[in-house]
Amino acid sequence: MSKEKSFIEHGGDIYTEGKFKGINLVDFSSNINFLGVPKSFKENVYKALEDITCYPDLKYREAKFHLKEYLGAEIKEENIILGNGAAEIINLAIGALKRPCIVVPSFSEYETTARSCSEEIVFCSLNEDFTYNYKSILDNMERCDGLVIANPNNPNGGVIDKKCFEEIIAYCEANKKKIIIDEAFVEFVSRDNQSFIDSCANFKCLFIIRAFTKFFAMPGIRFGYGVSSDKAFIEKLSKTQIPWNINSFAETAIKTVLKDTEYINNSKVLLYKEREYFSQKLKGFKFIDKLYESHGNFFLLKLKETSGEELFNFCLSKGILIRRCRNFRGLNDSFIRLAVKSREDNNRLLEVFMNFEKVNC
Amino acid sequence: MSKEKSFIEHGGDIYTEGKFKGINLVDFSSNINFLGVPKSFKENVYKALEDITCYPDLKYREAKFHLKEYLGAEIKEENIILGNGAAEIINLAIGALKRPCIVVPSFSEYETTARSCSEEIVFCSLNEDFTYNYKSILDNMERCDGLVIANPNNPNGGVIDKKCFEEIIAYCEANKKKIIIDEAFVEFVSRDNQSFIDSCANFKCLFIIRAFTKFFAMPGIRFGYGVSSDKAFIEKLSKTQIPWNINSFAETAIKTVLKDTEYINNSKVLLYKEREYFSQKLKGFKFIDKLYESHGNFFLLKLKETSGEELFNFCLSKGILIRRCRNFRGLNDSFIRLAVKSREDNNRLLEVFMNFEKVNC
Numbered sequence: 227m228s229k230e231k232s233f234i235e236h237g238g239d240i241y242t243e244g245k246f247k248g249i250n251l252v253d254f255s256s257n258i259n260f261l262g263v264p265k266s267f268k269e270n271v272y273k274a275l276e277d278i279t280c281y282p283d284l285k286y287r288e289a290k291f292h293l294k295e296y297l298g299a300e301i302k303e304e305n306i307i308l309g310n311g312a313a314e315i316i317n318l319a320i321g322a323l324k325r326p327c328i329v330v331p332s333f334s335e336y337e338t339t340a341r342s343c344s345e346e347i348v349f350c351s352l353n354e355d356f357t358y359n360y361k362s363i364l365d366n367m368e369r370c371d372g373l374v375i376a377n378p379n380n381p382n383g384g385v386i387d388k389k390c391f392e393e394i395i396a397y398c399e400a401n402k403k404k405i406i407i408d409e410a411f412v413e414f415v416s417r418d419n420q421s422f423i424d425s426c427a428n429f430k431c432l433f434i435i436r437a438f439t440k441f442f443a444m445p446g447i448r449f450g451y452g453v454s455s456d457k458a459f460i461e462k463l464s465k466t467q468i469p470w471n472i473n474s475f476a477e478t479a480i481k482t483v484l485k486d487t488e489y490i491n492n493s494k495v496l497l498y499k500e501r502e503y504f505s506q507k508l509k510g511f512k513f514i515d516k517l518y519e520s521h522g523n524f525f526l527l528k529l530k531e532t533s534g535e536e537l538f539n540f541c542l543s544k545g546i547l548i549r550r551c552r553n554f555r556g557l558n559d560s561f562i563r564l565a566v567k568s569r570e571d572n573n574r575l576l577e578v579f580m581n582f583e584k585v586n587c
Numbered sequence: 588m589s590k591e592k593s594f595i596e597h598g599g600d601i602y603t604e605g606k607f608k609g610i611n612l613v614d615f616s617s618n619i620n621f622l623g624v625p626k627s628f629k630e631n632v633y634k635a636l637e638d639i640t641c642y643p644d645l646k647y648r649e650a651k652f653h654l655k656e657y658l659g660a661e662i663k664e665e666n667i668i669l670g671n672g673a674a675e676i677i678n679l680a681i682g683a684l685k686r687p688c689i690v691v692p693s694f695s696e697y698e699t700t701a702r703s704c705s706e707e708i709v710f711c712s713l714n715e716d717f718t719y720n721y722k723s724i725l726d727n728m729e730r731c732d733g734l735v736i737a738n739p740n741n742p743n744g745g746v747i748d749k750k751c752f753e754e755i756i757a758y759c760e761a762n763k764k765k766i767i768i769d770e771a772f773v774e775f776v777s778r779d780n781q782s783f784i785d786s787c788a789n790f791k792c793l794f795i796i797r798a799f800t801k802f803f804a805m806p807g808i809r810f811g812y813g814v815s816s817d818k819a820f821i822e823k824l825s826k827t828q829i830p831w832n833i834n835s836f837a838e839t840a841i842k843t844v845l846k847d848t849e850y851i852n853n854s855k856v857l858l859y860k861e862r863e864y865f866s867q868k869l870k871g872f873k874f875i876d877k878l879y880e881s882h883g884n885f886f887l888l889k890l891k892e893t894s895g896e897e898l899f900n901f902c903l904s905k906g907i908l909i910r911r912c913r914n915f916r917g918l919n920d921s922f923i924r925l926a927v928k929s930r931e932d933n934n935r936l937l938e939v940f941m942n943f944e945k946v947n948c
Contacts (some may be wrong), residue, residue: 278807313829444834446639468674474807
């Protein structure tokens with residue numbers, strides 16, 4: 227297995243084709259809550275401005291207290307590890323595995339980390355309709371020391387069926403294998419109790435990754451965290467962290483947005499409405515072969531008689547950035563991913579798609 | 588050599604004895620520019636608030652451009668590596684050494700990092716008057732693959748004599764050994780051209796660490812950087828970094844404070860004045876045996892007929908936090924370190940010291 231860092235392509239590069247050319251792109255390529263930064267944080271940013279002249283608390287005691295309160299479910303401060311973005315937590319947790327089983331297609335950072343740290347990587351593909359293949363996952367776990375899975379999964383937005391996942395958890399718990407579940411998008415899911423946080427207290431094998439990036443619309447603040455009842459594992463990962471890894475603005479965000487129930491509720495209500503509207507409209511285009519059911523704030527689309535490249539370039543020429551999916555393992559350039567944004571932005575994209583259809587179909 | 592993380596004690600823990608007990612301590616234990624956060628940053632914080640809904644540029648192109656402009660001296664973007672605080676850069680650079688020679692007493696993170704990454708650590712002590720022992724450093728370099736040294740050094744504030752250091756640089760350059768110079772406090776030095784940045788272009792062995800923490804008074808923003816003309820070394824370290832390691836507020840700071848010549852000049856002028864005032868006053872106390880010459884914004888003091896513990900507790904009871912030095916390798920509890928702060932704060936400390944003298948001497 228090559229140890230080289232593979233070619234990375236992420237959503238959200240509004241710089242190369244946008245800002246550096248003086249163009250303000252509408253970014254459908256990164257899946258950020260379209261309500262934007264919570265007002266509760268904005269109003270308290272001056273608090274952070276006072277705090278930055280001091281070092282943050284080396285133990286981040288207040289931050290962990292607020293997270294514990296938010297998570298409930300018997301989570302204690304000692305079950306939480308804080309990261310400079312989910313990226314740091316992904317790096318630490320997956321980096322601790324020798325033979326991870328990674329469910330794909332999914333976020334490319336899982337594979338990037340595993341390539342630099344693991345001895346062997348096993349890839350377990352989703353079914354053709356992008357549902358999880360639970361049997362295949364379980365079969366693979368025999369030769370792996372950990373599972374890496376997202377809930378909901380990026381790029382398609384599917385969620386884990388808890389009933390079907392039970393056997394996998396039981397097997398991993400009994401055989402001391404880790405289950406790393408990336409729940410970066412879980413707060414967008416409309417079904418109740420879709421997160422595995424509640425199961426953490428009962429299963430030490432579970433390690434849940436969360437972040438402020440997507441739901442709280444703050445990728446720039448760089449804050450993510452991991453949760454597990456395996457105290458020894460949390461301690462092992464923490465020992466390798468640099469001191470003061472969380473900045474004061476992220477600390478202020480932790481103290482404000484988690485209690486912002488108005489923002490949290492509004493986000494869900496508005497997203498569900500827009501997701502429904504957007505999917506109904508998108509389904510009408512001739513050049514879209516399939517739109518997969520999503521519980522996130524984004525859609526994976528399969529194109530027909532056109533390519534991701536063609537659509538990407540057309541959209542870019544109209545000031546819109548979409549996400550090509552050719553660098554997701556198992557996908558190719560006939561797939562694209564779109565964020566669900568505000569009605570105004572979604573309509574803007576729909577209009578561009580209509581023009582594309584006129585020209586190309 | 589034990590691989591355990593040793594007991595850490597840093598300045599700036601205003602939480603345990605202060606905030607969590609509802610007490611606002613005056614913090615002389617961490618050495619932060621007493622002018623506080625530059626106005627140029629405060630005025631642009633709303634720019635950062637807009638930016639945090641987007642991922643930072645994965646390549647941090649604008650940030651590196653502004654640093655390059657600030658550093659001058661033939662530094663190019665490719666010579667710069669950005670860190671989540673100097674802590675990340677220290678961790679990466681020292682982590683790359685197998686047998687570092689660490690000049691002590693100095694910042695404890697050098698040793699902490701080396702303990703978790705190195706095969707062997709060689710400690711090279713400062714002279715009794717806390718000047719550098721250049722001969723001893725050179726002798727030690729034969730069996731080491733890198734030198735770790737601070738300029739100015741923390742906790743005493745002494746600076747490297749460039750002339751005396753020439754032979755060490757020449758030896759390391761010829762023998763492919765690294766010289767890691769932590770210049771976190773160098774902008775406070777009144778002598779011109781005390782930094783080794785200007786020598787970077789000519790000597791690939793040099794790796795300079797800088798930060799916004801001290802001079803720009805922003806420990807909470809978490810930003811540090813490394814500079815070296817050894818492109819391969821910079822690339823090697825960069826490859827192990829997580830993506831988006833610098834937050835949007837730090838990016839905004841980079842774009843604003845480096846050009847804030849008013850803040851930069853005021854900081855120097857005011858510090859020199861206060862440093863002189865404070866040292867003259869401090870020298871008058873009977874319980875202070877020695878005050879060492881400092882080019883930083885802090886002083887190392889040797890106590891007599893009292894201990895760090897005694898003075899620490901007395902000051903704490905008056906709302907002042909000072910830095911005990913017992914956990915600096917080579918020092919003991921008869922040393923303390925004090926930040927140079929505003930005239931008002933310095934006078935407040937001097938008054939507490941007068942009371943201490945009355946009670947104890």
